Amino acid sequence: MTTQYYTASSIDGFIADSDNSLSWLFQFSEPSGMEDEYPRFIAEVGAMAMGSTTYEWVAEHTGFLSEPSKWEYAVPTWVFSSRELPRVDGPDIRFVSGDVAVVHNEMQRVADGLNIWLVGGGDLVGQFHDQGLLDEVIIGMASVMLGSGAPLLPRRIVTPPLQLLDAKAYGADFVMLRYAVRKTSET
Numbered sequence: 598m599t600t601q602y603y604t605a606s607s608i609d610g611f612i613a614d615s616d617n618s619l620s621w622l623f624q625f626s627e628p629s630g631m632e633d634e635y636p637r638f639i640a641e642v643g644a645m646a647m648g649s650t651t652y653e654w655v656a657e658h659t660g661f662l663s664e665p666s667k668w669e670y671a672v673p674t675w676v677f678s679s680r681e682l683p684r685v686d687g688p689d690i691r692f693v694s695g696d697v698a699v700v701h702n703e704m705q706r707v708a709d710g711l712n713i714w715l716v717g718g719g720d721l722v723g724q725f726h727d728q729g730l731l732d733e734v735i736i737g738m739a740s741v742m743l744g745s746g747a748p749l750l751p752r753r754i755v756t757p758p759l760q761l762l763d764a765k766a767y768g769a770d771f772v773m774l775r776y777a778v779r780k781t782s783e784t
Contacts, residue, residue, distance in 0.1 A: 598643075598705060598708060598710055598711065598712060598713070599712045599713070599732045599733055600701070600712070600713040600715065600725060600730050600731055600732045600733070601638075601712055601713065601714055601715065601732060601733040601734075601735055602715045602717070602722045602725075602731060602733070602734045602735065602750070603638055603714055603715075603716075603735040604716070604717055604735075604736060604737070604749070605619075605622050605736070605737040605738075605739060606736050606737070606738050606739070606749045607621065607738075607739060607741045607742055607743040607746075608738060608739070608740065608741065608742055609742045609743060609744065610748055610749045611743040611744075611745065611746035611747060611748060611749065612717060612718065612719060612746070612747050612748070612749055613654075613718075613746050613747040614743050614745070614746040614747075615743075615744075615745045615746045617650065617654065617746075617747065619654075621739070621741050621743060622739060625739060625770050625771070628767035628768030628769075628770060628771055629767070629768060630767055630768075631737075631767040631768075631771060631773075634737075634767075634773060638714075638735070639714075641711055641712045642672055642708075642711060642712050642713070642714045643672055643673075643707065643708030643709055643710070643711025643712065643713070644672055644673050644674075644675070644704040644705075644707050644708040644711070644713050644714070645670060645672055645673075645674050645675070645713065645714040645715070645716055646674070646675040646676075646677060646697075646700070646704065646713070646714075646715050646716065646721065646725075647674065647675075647676055647677070647715075647716040647717060647718075647721070648676070648677050648678070648717065648718045648720065648721040649676065649677065649678035649679075649680065649682055650718055650747075651716055651717045651718055651721075652676045652678070652682060653682070656683065661685060661688070662683050662685050665685045665686060665687035665688055666687070668685070668687065668688040668690075670688070672689070672708075672711075672714075673689040673690075673691065673704075673707050674688070674689065674690050674691065675691050675692075675693050675700055675703075675704060676690060676691070676692050676693070677693055677694060677697070677700070677721055678692060678693075678694060679694050696728075697721070697724045697725050697728055697730065698728045698730065701713070701725065701728070701730050715731070717747075718747055719747060719748050719749055719750045719751050720751055722750055723750055723751055723752040726750070726752055726754070726778065727752070729780060729781075731778045732777065732778055733762075733775065733776065733777055733778060734750070734759060734774075734775075734776045734778065735773070735774070735775045735776075736749070736773070736774045736776075737771055737772075737773050738771065738772050738773075738774060739770060739771055740769070740770045740771070754778075757779040757780075757781065758779070759776035759777065759778060759779065760776060760777040760779055761774070761775075761776055762775045762776060762777050763775040
């Protein structure tokens with residue numbers, strides 16, 4: 598079981614622009630060969646977590662609050678928020694707040710040996726990293742510079758540095774980067 602942050606980013610390290618928009622990402626068509634990346638990834642996911650901003654973005658862009666069948670995830674999802682968010686009957690969405698380590702234990706139990714996907718945002722993922730719970734960072738890096746916006750992972754990760762596991766270019770606009778998060782006890 599691996600806890601993974603899987604996301605898209607601009608070259609300069611932003612997952613959303615300063616208006617919290619992903620329109621910069623949706624300008625790209627899926628490059629040849631990349632169509633299997635996400636299905637392969639999601640098939641190994643047994644639980645996921647996201648922050649309130651990500652949840653609200655998904656709600657706005659899919660319309661699942663009005664039509665629950667538009668919720669596209671088949672695994673239990675924990676939404677971290679310190680405020681009340683709109684809820685919907687049907688999908689297994691659990692609203693939580695507080696220490697990510699406590700919730701992570703429950704997520705591991707429910708995932709039953711499958712991976713945990715940290716959808717975002719970057720600050721939530723940073724909290725998992727701070728607790729030593731983040732194992733991998735998988736980034737689909739797009740060939741744009743946003744200049745500002747929501748940072749990929751607003752944490753200093755310097756010593757030990759991340760370990761590059763894989764890098765693969767897709768077309769002229771994307772590269773998938775997969776990193777292991779080295780624990781401080783590793784050499």
